[in-house]
Amino acid sequence: MxxxxxxxxxxxxxxxxxxxxxxxxxxxxxxxxxxxxxxxxxxxxxxxxxxxxxxxxxxxxxxxxxxxxxxxxxxxxxxxxxxxxxxxxxxxxxxxxxxxxxxxxxxxxxxxxxxxxxxxxxxxxxxxxxxxxxxxxxxxxxxxEPKFAWRGMHLDVCRHFFTVAEVKQYIDYLAMYKLNTFHWHLTDDQGWRIEIKKYPKLTQIGSKRKESMIGAYVDNTFDGKPYGPYFYTQDQIKKVVKYAQERHITVVPEIEMPGHALAALSAYPELACTKGPFEPATKWGVFDDVFCPKEETFTFLENVLDEVIQLFPSKYIHIGGDECPKTRWKECPYCQELIKKNNLKGEHGLQSYFIHRIEKYVNSKGRKIIGWDEILEGGLAPNAAVMSWTGIKGGVEAAKTGHFAVMTPGAYCYFDHYQGDPATEPNAFGGFTPLDKVYSYNPIPKELNAEQSKYILGVQANLWTEYILDFKQVQYMIFPRLFALSEVGWGTSDPNNYKEFEERVIHEFKHLDKLGVNYAKSIYNVSGKVIPSENGVAYELSTSQDQNGIRYTLNGKDPEANASIYKNPIPVSKSMTIKSAYFENGQLKSAISSQTFTISKTTGKKITLLEQPSENYSFGGAFTLVDGIVGNQKQLGKTWLGFQGKDVVATIDFGQKAQFSEVYFNTLDNKGSWIHFAKSAQVFVSDNGTDFKLIKEIAKDEILSSKGKIRLNVGGQNAKYLKVRIENAGIIPAGNPGADSKAWLFIDEIGVN
Missing domain, CATH: 3.30.379.10 (Chitobiase/beta-hexosaminidase domain 2-like)
Structure with a gap:
């Protein structure tokens, strides 16, 4: 004491x-x-x-x-x-x-x-x-005192690299707001960023790539500029660890395995199931070539871990374990013989075998492993902790079986998502995670009882840097959301009193200004929410500032100080573009927000879904599909619903019989992110909501030829209910990123004319 x-x-x-x-x-x-x-x-x-x-x-x-x-x-x-x-x-x-x-x-x-x-x-x-x-x-x-022992922030330095000085600055931010864990993501397909003296080619070859993807993923464009070599020497890492220790921050290193290994395989192709050649990835996403679980691979990884453990005194070593396609293992005679020899349950059992081997070695060095959800595949290693990112399921499963877990679900804790209107924000990975959503998160899943809840170590937010090119953008993406994470981890957040927290955030901006931090000002912007109304939908505007400062237009022109003053939700009964902004003393103080509505006979109608969307892509719930907003195909923000491995079965109640002849919706194809066009679609009608008749069917070839913009001529219909079934692509086939995993299906709006 x-x-x-x-x-x-x-x-x-x-x-x-x-x-x-x-x-x-x-x-x-x-x-x-x-x-x-x-x-x-x-x-x-x-x-x-x-x-x-x-x-x-x-x-x-x-x-x-x-x-x-x-x-x-x-x-x-x-x-x-x-x-x-x-x-x-x-x-x-x-x-x-x-x-x-x-x-x-x-x-x-x-x-x-x-x-x-x-x-x-x-x-x-x-x-x-x-x-x-x-x-x-x-x-x-x-x-x-804090509620949770693990209050962390992650930083990916593989997709884009940050200097030692910038990493130290990042650590300073964590210390200022009482976070205590820095998760350093040091290896991935796009770059190997840590010097390993026994294997110099890891940084000679794996720390650079010939170019980088730029812009939206669907554009598939590249900058043509060599990137790297960028890596941290062991002396630099020692200095960062010491710097963090002086601020009572634990640095947890992450060395990815068995997937996300292209940078390592580029340097040492003999560790793969095939001969290669390989090169560090220039695209984002998931790739089939992974570590082959042969003895020379384990020797290599054990030698790497020996040097990592010497550099990092943390209790836990993060070994990744996520997004490991099984394509190469399925085709590999050695892997298949290993599965047979050890009586493993297929390739998922082989993943578990791999993780168990690594855990046993790390434990022998007096340390423990932590990994992403997927280390649960085939059975969790005896002493492993889980970092639950795909949702809360991994954390719940771990805690119920007596394993520690850190909660970091993408829906609340991925700071590479948009935090404001995607139209006014820099290009981001996707998703929509504004400040209030982060603040609303409770790391203790309701599925756990008091005893099981003790296994929830805490909470962490992750910053993946595919679309974060420099440190100014790092600052922009973490602030002010880091404030919300800080209070959630400390255990004093109160979502019912969010406005009071928001006032403290705005006050703290003064301190960030003093430090020269490039924080996001999204909460100053006017935000819009579509709500049901008597005649369809209405557009509700809000701001963290004085509501009387909101000005808007309905003609698509930018609002000026003398534009209409917002008082009540704006009725939207026809297609239009609403632009809004916040003014103070006649001066524009926010970005100009713009929302285009495309009104159809389904807009604002009652809708039910047989299966609910993934929590990561569920903003607005089922109503998103009838809110009159057609999604931007380059921005997977709040206008899309995402379903992993599930079909979309939506039933719309018109309230009374409606005449229509066209049904439309959009679906996406972004294979690098495991998003595939729908496999098929069917349209049904009913007068009683129970007995439905199939009136139109469309196959995959037609969906492909339409490039996901589906317009179905259904003839002259007159019905009270409409049901649309949009079939998920299912299991991703070999040769595609994420092979053998469940495909994502994205839908934006179901309309009829």
Whole structure:
């Protein structure tokens, strides 16, 4: 236990601060306001016994606010005995427990450890930032500790590389908002970024690629520019790890296996099932060539892990395990013999065999493995932890079987998704994960009981960098969503009080401005939500600012300060384009948002789905298919619903008989992301909602020839109900990215004319 005193030269003030909400992120567990104020001094007097490294950090962060001096007990510094639990019996969260007691004369920090002291400093720095202009802080006592032991951020440096200085800056951001884990994604198909002395060709060959994909994936265009060689030397990695340790951040390295291995196979093709040749991938996506589970491969990976373990003192080593196509294993005589010899359950059993072998080796070195959901395939290794990304299912399965899990579902925790209107945002991978959605996440699945919930280590957000070209864009994608993640991980988020959190976010922007951070200002923009209305749909506008500042037009022209003032949801009874923006004192303060509506006889009607979309691509639910918005084929944002391995069976109730002769919808083809055109589609009608008659069928060839823009002539129909069945492509065939996995089916709007 340690208890620390920060002592200042102060003036007493009898002003009583009534309880108020502080601009702290993450918000503490408990705050008790007291009478009086603490006057922020010009000279900050520190107890000379404070932890050296953490206090040096504090001085650096507050440089320019005041000067510093130190003192002993007889100079007015009061040393206090231990009050907290002895360190020998505390768990991770208790190691991070702290209190900050601000009186009229002093600030006393109490904690179990230097880590707790460091976290207390983050709180104090935010308080000083908030009150520096007034010169006084209300007297209070803060008692605080995190709910979750793992509060992490991931960074992919393989698709695009970031310098040591930038990685350190990234770590600083985590420390500022009390995250404690940095997941460093160091190897992938597009680049090998860590020096391995035993295998120099990994960086000589695997750290560069001949070009990179640019723009939307469906464009299939490349920049023609060699990329790399880019990698971190072992000396650089040691410096990053040390830098992180000084900020109480654990660095968890990720070495991908058995899939996402093209960069490694380019250097050492003998580790593959085929002879190659291979080259680091220039496209994004998933590729068939993976590590072959032969003895020389395990020797190679064990030697690599030996060097990795020497560099990273983390308890866990991340071994990937995700998105490993089984195509090559199916065709490989060695793999098939191995399956037979060990009585494995096919290629999924071989994946489990692979992970078990690696885990046994990592365990022999005193470490544990953690991997993505797919390490569950064929049975989870005995001591492995799961990082649940495809949803919550992997985490639930792990916890129910006594394995630890970190929750990082794409629907809430993938920061490469759009965070605002895709039309006004930089190109992103897809999906729609705005700030309020991140803030709404609860890492404890409702499927778990209290005992099982103990196996949820915590929460993490991931930043994949296919479309993130530089560090300014890294900043843009993580801020302000990192604030929401921080509070979710700390356990004090309150989705029912989101607006209050949003106010704190906007206040914290001032600090980001001071640091020169390029954060996203999406929450300032006017956001639109389509809602059902009596005559179809209405468009509801909102902003984090004064609602009276919203201006809009219905004629497709950009709004000006004298445009219509938004008061109520805008009725949309015909096809139109609504543009909106936020103005303040006659000045445009936001991006101009634009939404085009294509109205049909299904718009706003009641719709039900037999199967629900994936949580990653479910914004708006079934209503998205009848909201009057046709999706942009280059942006898998909020206007599309995505279904993995499922057919779309949608039933629309017109309310009364409706006449129509055309049914339309759009589907996508983006094989690199496992998205395939529909296999077939059928249209049915009914008058009672029970007995349906098939009126039109379309096969795959017609869907392909239409390039996914389906327009079906169904003759003259007069029916109360319409049912559309759109068949998923099913299992992805060999020769395609993600072979043997379930295909994705994307649908945007089901309309009739």
């Amino acid at each position: 340690q208890r620390f005193l920060l002592m200042f030269s102060v003036l007493f003030s009898s002003l009583f601060f009534t309880q108020t909400r502080l601009n702290l992120i993450p918000y503490p567990q408990k705050i008790e306001f007291q009478k009086g104020t603490f006057i922020i001094p010009e000279n900050f007097k520190l107890d000379e016994n404070l932890p050296v490294k953490e206090t040096a950090y504090f001085k650096k962060r507050t440089a320019g606010m005041f000067t510093f001096s130190s003192g002993k007990k007889d100079e007015g510094v009061h040393l206090v005995n231990a009050l907290f639990t002895p360190q020998s019996v505390i768990d991770q969260q208790k190691k991070e427990k702290y209190s900050v007691d601000i009186s009229t004369k002093s600030i006393i920090i109490s904690s179990n450890t230097d880590h707790g002291y460091f976290l207390a400093l983050q709180t104090l720095i935010q308080l000083l930032e908030q009150y520096k202009d007034s010169g006084k802080i209300p007297a209070m006592k803060i008692e605080d």
